[in-house]
Amino acid sequence: MLFFQNYTLINILAFVGIFVGLILINELTRRSKVLSVVTYILIPILFTIFIWGKTDNENTSGNWFAWVKTYSALAGVVGFMAIRYFDKLQKKKWILLFPGLILSINILEAVFRDFEVFSKANVVENGLTLIGGPWNIINGIAGILSIITITGWFGIKVAKTKSRDMIWADQQWFWVIAYGVWNLSYVYNCIPERAFYAGVALIFSSTLLSFFSTKGAWLQHRAQTLALWAMFTLTFPAYDSLAAFNIVSTNSPIAKYILSISALLINMAVLGFELYTISKKKKNPITNEIYQDLSTYQDVLKINNL
Numbered sequence: 587m588l589f590f591q592n593y594t595l596i597n598i599l600a601f602v603g604i605f606v607g608l609i610l611i612n613e614l615t616r617r618s619k620v621l622s623v624v625t626y627i628l629i630p631i632l633f634t635i636f637i638w639g640k641t642d643n644e645n646t647s648g649n650w651f652a653w654v655k656t657y658s659a660l661a662g663v664v665g666f667m668a669i670r671y672f673d674k675l676q677k678k679k680w681i682l683l684f685p686g687l688i689l690s691i692n693i694l695e696a697v698f699r700d701f702e703v704f705s706k707a708n709v710v711e712n713g714l715t716l717i718g719g720p721w722n723i724i725n726g727i728a729g730i731l732s733i734i735t736i737t738g739w740f741g742i743k744v745a746k747t748k749s750r751d752m753i754w755a756d757q758q759w760f761w762v763i764a765y766g767v768w769n770l771s772y773v774y775n776c777i778p779e780r781a782f783y784a785g786v787a788l789i790f791s792s793t794l795l796s797f798f799s800t801k802g803a804w805l806q807h808r809a810q811t812l813a814l815w816a817m818f819t820l821t822f823p824a825y826d827s828l829a830a831f832n833i834v835s836t837n838s839p840i841a842k843y844i845l846s847i848s849a850l851l852i853n854m855a856v857l858g859f860e861l862y863t864i865s866k867k868k869k870n871p872i873t874n875e876i877y878q879d880l881s882t883y884q885d886v887l888k889i890n891n892l
Contacts, residue, residue: 656816697729721842728849738875745890771845778835802886
């Protein structure tokens with residue numbers, strides 16, 4: 587296969603288990619404040635003290651990125667919970683900058699890592715084989731475009747439903763797809779031995795949820811599934827050494843080029859549409875929602891009783 591190899595029945599079943607598990611836990615926790623607090627606050631605190639915080643423990647990852655990704659994802663989830671559950675915060679406009687900022691920082695972390703891996707020639711770090719090349723720079727640029735095309739920062743609302751999901755109607759489906767292709771390219775470049783799980787399973791779970799669960803809540807879905815996955819990998823950093831998790835990247839330069847160039851082209855297309863919309867409506871993409879005329883935007887508001 588061009589992108590991945592080592593497909594076996596047990597590997598496919600393990601993949602399905604991760605995929606379904608991420609969706610199931612996300613759906614359970616977003617519907618319950620108590621479960622959310624236990625999963626995203628209490629458990630991380632206990633794990634930090636008794637597992638992650640023990641530097642001599644074999645389960646502790648030595649990769650700085652694993653630590654940053656875990657805590658930044660958790661910070662996002664907890665911040666989003668605060669916006670969802672505390673009515674007073676929803677009235678403070680500056681608070682609505684937080685989701686966009688945490689998302690931008692999350693993307694920048696990956697962009698920095700892509701640029702960092704560019705200079706590595708078949709280097710093994712923390713069990714990952716890193717093969718740098720032009721694809722890292724191409725994808726890093728795509729990541730920067732992904733940040734630039736974030737719009738409607740102040741348009742975030744809380745759904746008037748039992749689950750009180752955080753809704754970002756201006757974060758339209760085409761941006762979600764562009765982000766997904768960029769992120770898949772990133773993990774393929776920088777986490778090759780785990781890209782099938784950290785990429786395909788993780789990215790597709792949040793994308794699927796954004797289309798078939800609560801529409802408009804992609805960032806919430808993304809933060810929660812990412813936090814769950816990051817917690818899992820920080821607790822079991824050697825999970826990919828197990829036979830059940832042995833679908834790995836081929837590390838094919840052709841595959842890396844295909845993904846990185848696709849990410850760049852799709853994000854350029856989204857940027858082009860954003861600039862066209864801005865010029866047509868004369869709106870600031872940060873302070874204003876610019877896609878309000880789209881039927882998909884209206885559908886998001888209707889579904890969430892907004």
